[in-house]
Amino acid sequence: MAKITYVEFSGTEHVVDVPTGLTVMEGARDNGIPGIEADCGGACACSTCHVYVAPDWVDRLPAKDPMEEDMLDFAYQPDPVRSRLTCQIKVTDALDGLVVQMPEKQI
Numbered sequence: 001m002a003k004i005t006y007v008e009f010s011g012t013e014h015v016v017d018v019p020t021g022l023t024v025m026e027g028a029r030d031n032g033i034p035g036i037e038a039d040c041g042g043a044c045a046c047s048t049c050h051v052y053v054a055p056d057w058v059d060r061l062p063a064k065d066p067m068e069e070d071m072l073d074f075a076y077q078p079d080p081v082r083s084r085l086t087c088q089i090k091v092t093d094a095l096d097g098l099v100v101q102m103p104e105k106q107i
Contacts (some may be wrong), residue, residue: 002096006033006051009104018091024100025049025086031047035102042087044068047096047105049086054099058082061089 002016006014006028028036030047037048044067053061058081064072068088072078073087086100 001091002091004091004095005097005099006035007099007101008035009102020091020093022091023087024051024089024091024095024098027091028044028086035106036086037106038087040087044071044085044087047071047078047085050075050078050106051084051086051100051102052079052082053084054101055082056091060094064088074107076103076105 001017001019004016004018004027014031014033016031023042024106025036025038025042026032027037038058039048040046061084068085071085072083073081
């Protein structure tokens with residue numbers, strides 16, 4: 001289980017426990033976190049689960065694979081360093097304390 005903080009564009013924070021093995025996107029979906037739409041259900045076929053990872057977490061996450069890189073091209077205002085698709089981040093105990101910030105909108 002990892003405690004993950006989801007920060008809405010407005011600044012509202014949601015701190016939730018997400019079970020190991022789920023994705024960060026599934027943690028948001030299962031806890032009703034607004035701002036992560038996840039239209040493709042986690043298939044890495046859209047960019048509607050886009051977030052900005054807190055700067056101190058960027059190097060602690062697994063690298064983006066080519067498919068995620070491609071889908072981020074379609075995200076709203078992607079940041080080349082901090083942008084990630086939450087469907088591609090598998091929750092482990094090592095992610096305890098992760099902070100992600102939602103963009104202004106998902107496209």
